[in-house]
Amino acid sequence: MKKATLLKMIAIFVGAAAVITGILLAVFHFSKSADSYRSILIYELEGRADIERKGTGTFAAAENLYLESGDRIMVLAESFMRLKLDDDKYIMVEENSTLSIAAAGTKEDSRTTIHLEQGAITNEIQNSLSPDSMYEVTTPNSVMAVRGTTFRVEILYDKDGEVYSKLSTFEGKVVCRLIYPDGTMDEEVPVDAGKEVIIHSNQDLTEYLTDPSDINYEDLSLETLYLLQELMENGTQIAGIDREELDELIHRLEGNESPEDSEEPEDTQQAENTDASANTQTYTVTFVYQGAVFGTQSVQGGENAVRPRLSPTASGTWDFDFSTAINSDTTIEWKTN
Numbered sequence: 001m002k003k004a005t006l007l008k009m010i011a012i013f014v015g016a017a018a019v020i021t022g023i024l025l026a027v028f029h030f031s032k033s034a035d036s037y038r039s040i041l042i043y044e045l046e047g048r049a050d051i052e053r054k055g056t057g058t059f060a061a062a063e064n065l066y067l068e069s070g071d072r073i074m075v076l077a078e079s080f081m082r083l084k085l086d087d088d089k090y091i092m093v094e095e096n097s098t099l100s101i102a103a104a105g106t107k108e109d110s111r112t113t114i115h116l117e118q119g120a121i122t123n124e125i126q127n128s129l130s131p132d133s134m135y136e137v138t139t140p141n142s143v144m145a146v147r148g149t150t151f152r153v154e155i156l157y158d159k160d161g162e163v164y165s166k167l168s169t170f171e172g173k174v175v176c177r178l179i180y181p182d183g184t185m186d187e188e189v190p191v192d193a194g195k196e197v198i199i200h201s202n203q204d205l206t207e208y209l210t211d212p213s214d215i216n217y218e219d220l221s222l223e224t225l226y227l228l229q230e231l232m233e234n235g236t237q238i239a240g241i242d243r244e245e246l247d248e249l250i251h252r253l254e255g256n257e258s259p260e261d262s263e264e265p266e267d268t269q270q271a272e273n274t275d276a277s278a279n280t281q282t283y284t285v286t287f288v289y290q291g292a293v294f295g296t297q298s299v300q301g302g303e304n305a306v307r308p309r310l311s312p313t314a315s316g317t318w319d320f321d322f323s324t325a326i327n328s329d330t331t332i333e334w335k336t337n
Helices: 002-035 222-233 243-253 266-274
Strands: 040-046 049-053 057-060 072-075 080-085 089-093 097-105 110-125 134-139 142-146 150-157 163-171 173-178 189-192 195-201 206-208 282-289 292-300 330-335
Touching: 072 080, 080 097, 089 222, 110 222, 134 150, 142 150, 142 163, 163 173, 163 189, 173 195, 173 206, 189 195, 222 243, 222 292
Parallel strands: 110 134, 282 330
Antiparallel strands: 040 080, 049 057, 049 072, 072 097, 080 089, 089 110, 097 110, 110 150, 134 142, 142 173, 150 163, 163 195, 173 189, 195 206, 282 292
8 A cells, every 4th residue: 555655656756747847848948939039120111011921921011010030021112111130230121122031049149141132221230240140141143241330232133134233331341252153152352331342143154343442322322321311410430421422412312402503693594595505514314213313423514324334123224315415404214114
C-alpha cells in the first residue's frame, strides 16, 4: 500500500515538473520572439499605397499600420509614404515605387534589407549601426550598404528597358557594389557625401557610367527636396547645397516667380515678346512624370531643349516636339504608351 502511494506521488511530481518545464519553455520562446521583434511603422501616408503580404494577400496601407518583415509595398501615383524602423531609421517612399523590406534581429543587432524594384526612396539612419548590424538597399544591378547616413536610391529605365540605378549620398558615406548579370558582385566603391553615381545594366553587363560626381540637386524630386529642407531645419548637414540654395531651388521648381521677375517693367516684357529671335534670357524646361518633377534643364531663349537621356518608365515618350525653340518656361510631360 505504501509502495503504491509512493509510486502515485512520484507520477504526480513528474507530471507537474513536465507542465512547469513546458510553461518555462513557452515563456522563453515568447520572450525570445519579443526581443527579435522589429518595428516597421507607416507613420505618414498621402494618397494611396497597397501592401502585399504572404498568406494574407493585398490590402490598402494606412497610417499607424505596423508592417511585417517580407511585406511588399506599392506606392501609387500622386502619393508618398514615410516609414519608421526601430525609432531611428526612416524611409521616404516616392510615388510609383515598389519595394519590399526584410528586417531581422533586434533593435541592438538589426539586419535590414530594402529590395527596391522601381521608383525612389530616401533613407535616413540617425544613429550609427552596431558592429553586428547591417542596413542595405538592393536594386536589380547593385547593393548599397551603410552604417549611418542619409541617401537616396532611384531606379530608371531607358526606351529599351535597360536599368539605371542612381545613388545620391547627402550625408555620411555609402558603399556600393555592382551586381553582374551572372549574379556575382564587384568590390565596394565608396560614395561620399555630396556625390552620386549612376549604374547601368542590361542582359550583358553592369557598369558605372561615371566616377562619383557632384549631386545635381535640380534632378531630384520635390518630395526629396522638401525632406532635405526638413532635415536641415533639424540640424542635419546636407552636403553640396546650403539652405538658401535649397530654398531657392524649391521655389523655382514649384513654379513661383521671384520678386525680381514680378517687378520687371512692362516695356521690357513686350520687347522680349516681340523679338524672340534676339532673346538672351534663360528659361527652365521642367520634365514631369505623373505630376512629379523628373528633371529640369536651363535653356537659352531661342534654343532647343534636349531630350533626357534617361526615362521614367521602360515604355512611353515625352509629349513635346524637341525641334521647337524655347522662348518661355516650359513643362513637358511623359506619356506612357
